[in-house]
Amino acid sequence: MDRAGDSDTIDIDWEDVWAHQPDGPLTFTHNHPLPGSFSADDVAWGLKARVREVRAVDAFNTHSLRYKPNGRVSAGVLYLDGRQRIKSVNERAGPPGSHGWRDELDRVWSRLAQRYDLRYDRCEAPGKSPR
Ligand SMILES: [Zn+2]
Numbered sequence: 001m002d003r004a005g006d007s008d009t010i011d012i013d014w015e016d017v018w019a020h021q022p023d024g025p026l027t028f029t030h031n032h033p034l035p036g037s038f039s040a041d042d043v044a045w046g047l048k049a050r051v052r053e054v055r056a057v058d059a060f061n062t063h064s065l066r067y068k069p070n071g072r073v074s075a076g077v078l079y080l081d082g083r084q085r086i087k088s089v090n091e092r093a094g095p096p097g098s099h100g101w102r103d104e105l106d107r108v109w110s111r112l113a114q115r116y117d118l119r120y121d122r123c124e125a126p127g128k129s130p131r
Contacts, residue, residue, distance in 0.1 A: 017049050026051055032058040034097045037105040037122070038065060040082035043112075044075040057126050060102070065109065066119040073116040082112060 003010055010030065020026065028051045030042075035058040043065055046054035056063045085108045090096065093104040106122050113120035 012045075012049075017051070027053040027055060029055040029057065032056045035059050035061075036097060036102045037061075037063045037109050038082075040079045040086060043082055043109075044079035047071075047073070047075040047078055059126060060124070062123045062126055063106075063109070064119075064121045064123070065113065068117060071117060073118075078112070078116060081115075082108070085112070 003012060005011065017026075017028075028046055028049070038054065038056055042054055042056060046065065047067055051067070053064055053066045055065075086105065089101060089104040089108060093101045095101065109120045112118070
């Protein structure tokens, strides 16, 4: 399925998502016009929508977060922890989209992935699938 949003957000109907994954969870891929890894919303949404993997593609990288089928972290916890850490990155590593900010954002998701037993990968070439 294909949906267009504005530069920051996209409206997705969960019924629509589930209608497209009758045989199991899918991979949700979206673009980031402003280069950088996931927002807290991206990652919490993916968990709530029960997708297997979320991917964000920007001009430099493809970012991937994979969930465990029976993972124990809740979308609320993941969202709050992610939001808090991203806020801190925005305060000390701005401006958003800069090289330093992007690296810090990657570190946030690497650490959260370790903490909550998820898998985070960043692939250098945009559009390429992380292994
Ligand atoms: Zn996103």
